[in-house]
Amino acid sequence: MQIKRFGFLAFLLAFSFSWAANASNQHGDEHGHHEEQGEKSIKEQIAEVKEHHLKDSHSFHLWGDHASGTSVEFPLPVILWDEGELHFFMSSAFHHSENQTVESKGSYFRLYHSKIYKTDAEGTIHYDEEHHATNAKPIDFSITKTVFSTILVGLLLLWLFGSVAKKYRKDLVPRGIAKFMEPLVILVRDDIAKPNIGEKDYKRFMPYLLTVFFFIWMANMIGQTPLGINITGNIAVTLGLALITFFITQFSGRKDYWAHIFWMPGVPYVMRLVLMPIEILGMFVKPFSLMIRLYANILAGHVVIMSIIGLIFIFGAWGAKGAFFGLTFFLSIIELLVAFLQAYIFTMLSALYFGSAVEVHDEHH
């Protein structure tokens, strides 16, 4: 037991070490860059690293710097749909530069502020008065960093639960990784699905609840590694998840659910007219708050940890560096808790909405 506990602590420590190591790597390289150009202050560099971490990008940048040639990254496929034509090339064609134009089937494309625009052969970007680019934008289906890591999480889950399922086929007593997953599956069933949806209907929703729980948890956890992945801190991802919950709720809604929205039973007629728009609004506010909650929590966690790592480099004294390293470690542990809690809350609230959709009221109001 002691050994296990120690192992867990060592695991956490390794996590926070690798965070700091990653950041110091970036800092070291950017320092060299700094001397060459003599333009950017350390604070601007930290802000830049932070922004690049939080944003999605067309290539998977691990560490290092392009200017000094030490960057370690791998290209991702760029898939564009433009005027009925499909363009496909690797993001390495951009040569990590926003000035490089790429020619594909007679059209030219260029990265500008991490977005792909269609340009002429020289890569001219036209601006409007507010200095926004007015070039045509192709429809971008690229496998970006977020898409790539989402697929990665999906494959990881498939492999994990595939092996768990295989273990149960042999023997109903859980062994190995199944021993770890079983309490979590039971947590979703007994603490989330059953009390919120009810004994009769909960089984139908279990596949979705389990999937969304483990997907969010795994995506949050992979965001805690120093790979610089930020899946659930991307509002498009959480929008997708919230939309699925929204549609399942609406399509499994029974008579009583719709009656409570459009013609609330048991209240005076005037009140029914007042309640109807509020309830209709509530239908959309619920998934909206699901989206914002997950996105903001994860994004805020990433920003805080990146900022505190940045403070390590701003303060010169070794005592301060040590203190901020400790703080990073502490916050990383908190983030591991948040990663679980947000997955739990998302699943719990989804179950609550499903429960309200399938609820049958037999009492007369």
Next chain:
Amino acid sequence: MEIPAIVGAGLIVIGAGLGIGRIGGSAMEAIARQPEASGKIQTAMIIAAALIEGIGFAALFAV
């Protein structure tokens, strides 16, 4: 970003903090009174706290 907006967001965050604090405190009292119901109380507490948290985030995003 203007100063009144920031002050407003700050006020909302204070309110949200007070609200979540109250929920946590009441849940602890309830658990102390009825330890056997701690599971149900915890669930209700997390749901209520999550709903308030949503308002706090909405305020921060409005800024």
